[in-house]
Amino acid sequence: EVQLVESGGGLVQPGGSLRLSCAASGFTFSDYNMNWVRQAPGKGLEWVSFITGGGSSPIYYADSVKGRFTISRDNAKNSLYLQMNSLRAEDTAVYYCARGRSGTFYQVDTWGQGTLVTVSS
Amino acid sequence: DIQMTQSPSSLSASVGDRVTITCRASQSIGSSLSWYQQKPGKAPKVLIYGASSLQSGVPPRFSGSGSGTDFTLAISSLQPEDFATYYCQQSSRTPPTFGQGTELEIK
Numbered sequence: 001e002v003q004l005v006e007s008g009g010g011l012v013q014p015g016g017s018l019r020l021s022c023a024a025s026g027f028t029f030s031d032y033n034m035n036w037v038r039q040a041p042g043k044g045l046e047w048v049s050f051i052t053g054g055g056s057s058p059i060y061y062a063d064s065v066k067g068r069f070t071i072s073r074d075n076a077k078n079s080l081y082l083q084m085n086s087l088r089a090e091d092t093a094v095y096y097c098a099r100g101r102s103g104t105f106y107q108v109d110t111w112g113q114g115t116l117v118t119v120s121s
Numbered sequence: 122d123i124q125m126t127q128s129p130s131s132l133s134a135s136v137g138d139r140v141t142i143t144c145r146a147s148q149s150i151g152s153s154l155s156w157y158q159q160k161p162g163k164a165p166k167v168l169i170y171g172a173s174s175l176q177s178g179v180p181p182r183f184s185g186s187g188s189g190t191d192f193t194l195a196i197s198s199l200q201p202e203d204f205a206t207y208y209c210q211q212s213s214r215t216p217p218t219f220g221q222g223t224e225l226e227i228k
Contacts, residue, residue: 044219046219106210108157108167
């Protein structure tokens with residue numbers, strides 16, 4: 001069974017850092033492009049970042065997180081990461097890792113269950 | 122960025138009704154359009170991709186149509202488990218963007 005499991009969320013103060021992880025199983029992880037998508041409380045879905053299956057260029061970020069967030073992956077560990085620095089209150093959201101359908105960048109075919117990040121003092 | 126506009130924002134319907142939700146893109150996206158269903162406290166679920174392809178395991182009462190800038194999600198006969206929020210998403214250009222959502226409520 002294809003599965004994505006996020007972890008690493010929690011409460012962090014403004015200006016702080018957090019590293020999210022997404023553990024993948026049930027498929028050949030390196031064959032798939034991956035994304036992070038977030039959802040603020042009571043709001044809609046917002047794409048955050050993209051990385052190719054091999055982890056090389058291109059890598060993309062939403063303007064709202066560019067320069068503060070870094071996406072990476074370790075294919076040997078079947079894991080996707082999101083390093084979040086200089087966190088702001090508006091980064092408070094559930095963060096989902098999302099697999100791109102084979103051969104596509106952003107056409108999601110599998111979602112994780114999400115991990116909640118709360119930025120507050 | 123490509124803007125995705127869904128209508129209506131909310132919709133009340135009864136079990137057995139046929140409903141349609143529309144999604145309009147601010148520029149042509151070909152058939153690079155997906156539909157997702159989300160229930161409270163849960164991750165989104167893929168319903169439709171490529172504008173009209175049904176995701177494996179999704180009941181055939183769900184269907185998608187359209188191309189270019191105008192798209193439609195139809196549910197032929199509403200079931201109790203279909204009451205949820207629905208999102209469209211374009212995957213044609215970077216950044217990928219979502220509609221604001223349509224909340225489908227029980228009448």
